[in-house]
Amino acid sequence: MPILKETIKVDLGPRSYPIYIGKDFMEDADLLRPHIKGRQVVVVADENVAKLYLDSFCSNFRSEFELLEIILPAGEINKNLESFSLIIDNALGAGLNRNATFIALGGGIVGDVTGFAAACYQRGVRFLQVPTTLLAQVDSSVGGKTGINHALGKNMIGAFYQPEAVLADVATLDTLSKREFVAGLAEVIKYGLIIDRRFYQWLLDNIELLLARDFSALTWAIRRSCELKAQVVSQDEREIGLRAILNLGHTFGHAIENSFGYGYFLHGEAVAIGLVMSSALSSKRGWIEESQVEILCDLLDKIGLPSKLPEGVSPEDFMRVIALDKKSTDDGLRFILLRDIGEAVVASDVTPEEVLGLF
Numbered sequence: 001m002p003i004l005k006e007t008i009k010v011d012l013g014p015r016s017y018p019i020y021i022g023k024d025f026m027e028d029a030d031l032l033r034p035h036i037k038g039r040q041v042v043v044v045a046d047e048n049v050a051k052l053y054l055d056s057f058c059s060n061f062r063s064e065f066e067l068l069e070i071i072l073p074a075g076e077i078n079k080n081l082e083s084f085s086l087i088i089d090n091a092l093g094a095g096l097n098r099n100a101t102f103i104a105l106g107g108g109i110v111g112d113v114t115g116f117a118a119a120c121y122q123r124g125v126r127f128l129q130v131p132t133t134l135l136a137q138v139d140s141s142v143g144g145k146t147g148i149n150h151a152l153g154k155n156m157i158g159a160f161y162q163p164e165a166v167l168a169d170v171a172t173l174d175t176l177s178k179r180e181f182v183a184g185l186a187e188v189i190k191y192g193l194i195i196d197r198r199f200y201q202w203l204l205d206n207i208e209l210l211l212a213r214d215f216s217a218l219t220w221a222i223r224r225s226c227e228l229k230a231q232v233v234s235q236d237e238r239e240i241g242l243r244a245i246l247n248l249g250h251t252f253g254h255a256i257e258n259s260f261g262y263g264y265f266l267h268g269e270a271v272a273i274g275l276v277m278s279s280a281l282s283s284k285r286g287w288i289e290e291s292q293v294e295i296l297c298d299l300l301d302k303i304g305l306p307s308k309l310p311e312g313v314s315p316e317d318f319m320r321v322i323a324l325d326k327k328s329t330d331d332g333l334r335f336i337l338l339r340d341i342g343e344a345v346v347a348s349d350v351t352p353e354e355v356l357g358l359f
């Protein structure tokens, strides 16, 4: 029996949409049906999610819609032009028209590639997100960032393209490996650090419940993360200003992912190290206490997330990759730092020496 616990609205005028959070939606797609307009539906999943959920999810639609199922190879390494082309080729091959609806069933990688394909297919078709990882439920499925990686940088090709709805089924988190699950907690912690000190304290106090995947605790963490993200995105959809704070730890994180090769670190793991590096930089500027960096490291250790770079990373190579990141501006390196716990700021004046000082 599906349980709808929360509905959060992303307020973007005519492009506003709901985020539904609950349990056991896979067997019942009633919530999504009103968001599908045409007769043709494409469901995209990777090979792992396909085994678990594709059949039960698609069985909701088979009798009513012309259904196309597309299975992508799994992993960040496949968030690329080939996966994008696979979707477009199949959609064109099946004769899908401009009224088709694309549904991304899976984690952030499938969501990003499918969203980008939806943005481009015949100049844009309807798109729904059904995230099945914690990271996708709290972050990547919300806000309309879609895209693929390039050998020279993560997410270097993409579009802002909002979904019509997001359906986060907390029950799908039960089948995640511990590694995948905890990677999502890095993004949850990020929200506390950037914008909600009380939420951060709640996370410190309730981490054991979250690690036990307690339904109520998880629902609250997902709800609060989505609310905070929705607030930020509603004010700055295209990251002209405020939205950049959602990238706390990501400039470092993307450089880590790129330096080690996509797939070595999960995105959330790289972000976890990035959160510590950003906090350490903030502390060196005297903005937050050094003890706060230690509290964060202890939390990540308890969760089983990395808190420092592996030995042997060359600071100079690392700086070169950072310089390529799209969060750098014409003027220099741009980082999100913490003025305080719960208060992120954009700092465009970070010097290479400050970054090198972290090694």
Ligand code: GLY
Pocket: 139, 140, 142, 143, 145, 243, 246, 247
């Ligand atoms: N993950 C950062 C953003 O959506 O803006």
